[in-house]
Amino acid sequence: xxxxxxxxxxxxxxxxxxxxxxxxxxxxxxxxxxxxxxxxxxxxxxxxxxxxxxxxxxxxxxxxxxxxxxxxxxxxxxxxxxxxxxxxxxxxxxxxxxxxxxxxxxxxxxxxxxxxxxxxxxxxxxx
Numbered sequence: 723x724x725x726x727x728x729x730x731x732x733x734x735x736x737x738x739x740x741x742x743x744x745x746x747x748x749x750x751x752x753x754x755x756x757x758x759x760x761x762x763x764x765x766x767x768x769x770x771x772x773x774x775x776x777x778x779x780x781x782x783x784x785x786x787x788x789x790x791x792x793x794x795x796x797x798x799x800x801x802x803x804x805x806x807x808x809x810x811x812x813x814x815x816x817x818x819x820x821x822x823x824x825x826x827x828x829x830x831x832x833x834x835x836x837x838x839x840x841x842x843x844x845x846x847x848x849x
Contacts, residue, residue, distance in 0.1 A: 745770045746780040757796035763789045806846040812839045
């Protein structure tokens with residue numbers, strides 16, 4: 723039970739209840755709070771208080787993907803939201819979503835959605 727193991731606690735998410743390790747929950751919360759910044763794997767590892775190897779294992783266990791993939795997923799989600807809800811330039815969106823430059827943003831959008839940023843914005847506007 724969770725009472726027997728202080729390293730485990732129940733966390734309520736918008737989707738479901740999940741049994742998570744404290745270190746994983748701290749790392750995930752950090753990612754959520756800083757998804758619009760240029761954060762990197764070592765930043766997440768530092769706040770978690772465990773080794774990179776341990777944290778990578780926790781991310782694989784709970785999310786089925788690594789730390790970097792989760793960072794990238796958050797950046798893409800932020801960029802998509804900004805494309806859908808603002809008229810900001812791609813340069814500004816890349817900055818606000820944590821990408822280093824427009825090329826990195828465009829490459830991520832093409833990989834994830836199969837279209838350019840401008841095309842994605844048009845699709846989102848028409849849906």
